[in-house]
Amino acid sequence: MSYPCRSSCTVFLFLVLLTPIASTLHAQALPDAPGAAEGSPIPVITGFMSYQTNLSPGTVDLNPEFDPTVLLPIGSKLLIQSEFDMSLDVTHDSGRWGPAYVDKSIEYLQADYFAHPNLTLVVGRYMIPFGIYRERMHPLWIRDLQAEPISFTLNATSGNGAMLRGAAHLTPSVNVTYAGYYSAASTLKLMEADRQGGFRGSVLLPNRRIEVGVSYNRTMGSGAHSMLGADFTWNLKRIPLDIRSETLFSKEAGNTYWVEGAYRLSKLGTNPLLRNTQLVFRQEQYWMPSTSTSTSTMSGTMGSLPDTNTKRSTAGMTYYLNPNLRLNAAYQGNYATSENSHTWNMGLTYRFAIP
Amino acid sequence: MKRVFYVGFLPLLSACLAQAADHKTHQAVDPDDAYKNNCMRCHAALPEYSPRMNKTIMMHMRVAANLPADEAQAILEYLNGESSGSDLKSGIKQDKQANQQQHQ
Numbered sequence: 524m525s526y527p528c529r530s531s532c533t534v535f536l537f538l539v540l541l542t543p544i545a546s547t548l549h550a551q552a553l554p555d556a557p558g559a560a561e562g563s564p565i566p567v568i569t570g571f572m573s574y575q576t577n578l579s580p581g582t583v584d585l586n587p588e589f590d591p592t593v594l595l596p597i598g599s600k601l602l603i604q605s606e607f608d609m610s611l612d613v614t615h616d617s618g619r620w621g622p623a624y625v626d627k628s629i630e631y632l633q634a635d636y637f638a639h640p641n642l643t644l645v646v647g648r649y650m651i652p653f654g655i656y657r658e659r660m661h662p663l664w665i666r667d668l669q670a671e672p673i674s675f676t677l678n679a680t681s682g683n684g685a686m687l688r689g690a691a692h693l694t695p696s697v698n699v700t701y702a703g704y705y706s707a708a709s710t711l712k713l714m715e716a717d718r719q720g721g722f723r724g725s726v727l728l729p730n731r732r733i734e735v736g737v738s739y740n741r742t743m744g745s746g747a748h749s750m751l752g753a754d755f756t757w758n759l760k761r762i763p764l765d766i767r768s769e770t771l772f773s774k775e776a777g778n779t780y781w782v783e784g785a786y787r788l789s790k791l792g793t794n795p796l797l798r799n800t801q802l803v804f805r806q807e808q809y810w811m812p813s814t815s816t817s818t819s820t821m822s823g824t825m826g827s828l829p830d831t832n833t834k835r836s837t838a839g840m841t842y843y844l845n846p847n848l849r850l851n852a853a854y855q856g857n858y859a860t861s862e863n864s865h866t867w868n869m870g871l872t873y874r875f876a877i878p
Numbered sequence: 879m880k881r882v883f884y885v886g887f888l889p890l891l892s893a894c895l896a897q898a899a900d901h902k903t904h905q906a907v908d909p910d911d912a913y914k915n916n917c918m919r920c921h922a923a924l925p926e927y928s929p930r931m932n933k934t935i936m937m938h939m940r941v942a943a944n945l946p947a948d949e950a951q952a953i954l955e956y957l958n959g960e961s962s963g964s965d966l967k968s969g970i971k972q973d974k975q976a977n978q979q980q981h982q
Contacts, residue, residue: 564933594934602937635937640947643940658942659920690946700944725944729915758918765919787922801922846925876927876935 564596568877570606571664575870583615586870588663590630600637606630629713630661630681645686645704648714652688652702652723653678653738654769655754664874667765667803668839668853670866672781674771674807676828677750678740682706683716690727698727700736708744718743725754732758748775763787774812777828781807799843803853809833834858839868847874912952916943929958 570591577584588610595603609627613620633647650658657678660666671679688702701724708718720743725736738752750773757766763786770780783805788797810832839853853868917924920943927935932954940950 562930562933564937565930567931567934569935594938596934596937599933599937602934602941604938604941635941637937637940637947645941665920688941688944690944690949692946692948698946702944729911732915732919734919756919841922843923846923874925876925876931878928878931 564599565878566596567594568592569594569875571662571872571874573663573669573870573872575663575669575868578867578869579864581616585611585613585615587611590662602635602637603633604635605632627713628681628715632714639689641691642687642689645688646684648681648683648716649686649704651678651680651682651706651719651721651740652686652704653721653740653750654723654752654771655736655756655767656769660767663872664849667783667785667801667841668805668837669851669868669870670837670853670855672769672779672783672805672807673809673829673833673835674752674769674779674781677771677773677776677779678752680719681714681716682719683709683714693726696728696730698729700725700727717746732756732760748773750776763789777810777812779807779809781805796842801841801843803837803839803841805835805837807835807837809835829859831860833860848872907948907952909952909956912949913956916945916949916953919943924957927957932957 568591570589572590573586573588575586575588577586588608590606590608592606593604597603606629607627608630609625611623611625613623615621629648631647631649633645633649636644636646638644650661652658654674656666656672656675657680661675661679663669682704684704684706686702686704688700690698690700693699701722703720703722705720706716706718709716719740721738721740723736723738725734727734734754734756736754738750738754740750740752742748742750750771752769752771754770755766755768758764759766765785766783767785768780768782770778772778783803785801785803788800788802791797809829811830835855835857837853837855839851842850844850849872851868851870851872855866855868857864857866917939936950936954936957939945939953940947945953
């Protein structure tokens with residue numbers, strides 16, 4: 524079983540090693556000159572490092588994470604990109620440090636071909652485009668709260684196959700986006716995937732900065748299930764407030780929603796402390812499936828869901844030390860039918876991009 | 879599954895491709911609007927990179943954020959401070975600095 528893992532790691536390491544070589548060749552082929560901005564795109568390694576600490580009564584969790592992303596353009600029509608995710612989970616419980624678990628996976632390893640101004644063909648391993656959280660908010664650097672919503676347990680998956688996606692202007696003030704995909708089942712280590720298919724479509728009102736999306740996913744095989752989702756994003760113009768929300772309905776997995784508001788204090792004054800601070804609040808709820816199907820029998824790539832109806836409230840703040848470094852802190856209350864719990868989170872995230 | 883696919887995805891794809899056939903007649907996208915209306919949906923602050931790095935990053939974002947080619951190009955112009963007029967170019971740079979200060 525170790526051979527597939529080695530193959531996946533080798534491919535990612537090959538891309539990492541190829542990037543500086545390709546970058547050098549690009550630089551030699553296109554020396555800096557007037558109009559260098561017109562030059563071709565160059566390979567880039569980007570990503571983030573994060574260190575998060577979670578405190579709950581009697582328990583301490585330490586979670587360092589490293590997520591490098593390789594972007595390797597081939598001309599202006601083809602991009603090969605990959606993100607590797609590696610995190611460590613160490614828990615201090617009952618007076619002693621528990622075993623440390625290293626979790627690693629390839630989030631995506633895909634080739635993107637820009638076939639048309641409104642159509643991109645994606646082949647390889649890609650993130651499932653269900654809702655907004657997986658594709659847009661999954662990097663710790665981007666999300667406003669480090670704790671993931673409950674719905675992320677259901678759609679934090681990647682697929683191995685092909686996807687068609689793109690966007691177009693329906694009218695000057697209305698855009699539509701679409702993504703349709705099919706994934707084959709895979710048990711390769713780091714590249715696990717379910718056999719599944721689905722789509723996401725959205726309507727975007729750019730001038731109002733409002734997007735409304737609908738997603739559907741059907742996972743086949745032994746833990747077969749369907750999910751229907753809707754998402755909403757509104758970046759208000761007059762006040763620096765972002766509102767995001769997702770709902771997910773599944774007969775087999777349960778129903779859930781989350782609503783999040785993030786308010787930047789930039790309008791409250793010119794003090795750097797205010798200007799660089801953001802306050803966030805998220806409310807979410809999960810209802811168990813009404814059928815007798817146990818979520819534990821569902822596909823292996825899915826994480827664990829709460830085993831009872833749950834409400835969760837999270838309040839936090841983010842402070843940007845500079846555009847690449849930020850501090851975060853949050854408090855989360857988990858209100859379940861059988862047991863309530865409270866967690867404090869603190870952390871630091873650093874984003875990098877080379878060359 | 880098939881019914882949902884046919885009802886939901888295919889009409890959307892058809893509408894996009896039908897519209898795409900007429901994309902040449904579409905108005906030019908304003909770089910400033912393209913940046914504010916798309917990037918700020920998820921990013922609070924964007925650091926400055928070299929123009930060629932920006933090209934690569936925009937190829938990545940065109941896929942990740944599902945951007946049409948003209949909007950991706952307009953955002954690239956905004957990030958690189960490129961434009962046909964030098965006044966507009968310096969204006970975009972000043973605006974970009976103000977945006978970054980405001981959203982840091």
